Amino acid sequence: MKSFFLLFLCFSTYLCAQESSSIETESNRLVALCKKNGNKPDSLSFYGHKLLKLGKENNHYKAIVEGYFAQGYAASMTKNQDIFITYLDSALLYKEEIIDDHFSDVARIMRNKAIAYTKKGDFNEAEKVFKEIIAACLERNDIPSVAYNYNSLGILEKERGDFKKALKYYDKALTIWDSIGNEKSKATVFLNIGVSQSNLANYNQAITSYHHGLSLAKKHNIQKEEYRFYNNLASVYIAIEENDSANFYLEKIIPYYSKAKNNYSLSLAYMNLGQVKLNEQDLENAYLLLTQSLEGLKASQNAKSISQNYRLIAKTLYEQKKYDDALIYLDSANTLSKKHHLKVNFDKEHDLYAKLFEAQGNFQKANESLKIKDSIQKRQYVSETTNKYNQILVAQKVKNKDNTITTLKEQKTFYQSNLFFSFLIVLILAIIAFFLFKRYKSQKTEVIALQKQLDSFNDNFSKTQEEAIPPSAILKLKSKAVLNTTEILYIKSDGHYAEISLEGREKPEIERASLTSLLELLPKQDFVRIHKSYVVNIHKIKIINSTEVMLENGEWIKLSRTYKQLLKDLLNKSN
Incomplete structure (x- = not known):
């Protein structure tokens, strides 16, 4: 009887192990299908639903987390960041159950949550999540992940429009990659550094950063990054109106993206080429290239690029003296910038508004646009200096408070009496009256x-004035x-x-x-x-x-x- 019981126990354990192995195998199969269909929202949602069902029926927490993530990612592809965040929060409810064995997966989900907040324009929430990830990575001594997330914080600050703060985070990422000898990962960081330097109009520094990153991309055969560097170098040379250099890099990237059928990057290249033609005052070709690029960018639904393209078309039409048409495109650019919190675009848009209104003779609206542009630039300056100012202000307030307390303690009772205050008021009024009378006489x-x-x-002028001008x-x-x-x-x-x-x-x-x-x-x-x-x-x-x-x-x-x-x-x- 005892032998029979042991045999039954072993057989049951075997069956449970087989069933557990089968669930794990099915989970891995569905995860693989989710990754395979990562760019197809309908398929991704379908396999994510099956994965979630499998996980809940069998208390398989990893499957539950991946199922929520897949369904959320499918929603994000339709630009619904709120639903994406909701799914990610559902996945993170199981964080404690899987974090020890699958920390990288938890970090990936949290990072996507921070990116979703960034896309929404909720930068403060995004920053909190990124810093939470960095703290968790430091606790587990996951140094490469710390570097990746510092780079992501830099991108967040770039989107917020604080390019100087972005550069500080990129520098931290570079320092980590140097310390662990990971040269390959530095290429992307140099690309981001160049973007921020370019936005700060430090074009020579941006060119240097792009060339540093380009040499690393070539050395490690990162072809995708290599052509991103070419595109960004073209953008910088467009900004400083060195059109020959811009054309040199555009001639490299247009055939590459055409062959690769990368429509979004190809559209960006055509937009840059259109801007070169605009710089050269070849307005007809500029308009054709920019309208061509706009169609490709609309398909990508990238608000930042579409807004920039609208503004460039508006600028082309302004140069062609088609002011009413230019205003339509500029309104579209500004609407997108406001909707997606693209604050870095506002000053350029209002500068062009001012030129258009001035050309139409509407000086009141032109003046209003220039004032808005000035206020944007002032807010950027204030944003950069607020932290330093607040530190000085707090220190000064503490010092003033200490001085006030000390002074009050040293004062005698006489200075707090009604007699003293009455005398002081009469004296002050007499002094004011004296100076007002003196000022009146002087004036x-x-x-x-x-x-x-x-x-x-006027008498002398009348005598000497001549007829000729x-x-x-x-x-x-x-x-x-x-x-x-x-x-x-x-x-x-x-x-x-x-x-x-x-x-x-x-x-x-x-x-x-x-x-x-x-x-x-x-x-x-x-x-x-x-x-x-x-x-x-x-x-x-x-x-x-x-x-x-x-x-x-x-x-x-x-x-x-x-x-x-x-x-x-x-x-x-x-x-």
């Missing part, structure tokens, strides 16, 4: 003196208009534009220029800046008071204390 004397100087100046009295504008400076009343600054008011004209002339640049073109003995927003023809001033001047047409213009001395100097010099 009155100054205005009388200025008015006398102005009257004397000297060459210095002619002002040529960018709009080709030619003005007689003796007819100018004043010039007002309005953002990036200047309004030139003339005698006998209701509407001012509009010029895209600063007051400083216009002053350099005007006769120095006739024109003076009297306010941050105004330059006035001194011969048109009739009355001066402490804060304004009245012109001969009865219009009052602001006179600021900052620029009043310039008016005094000119009147003294002329008298």
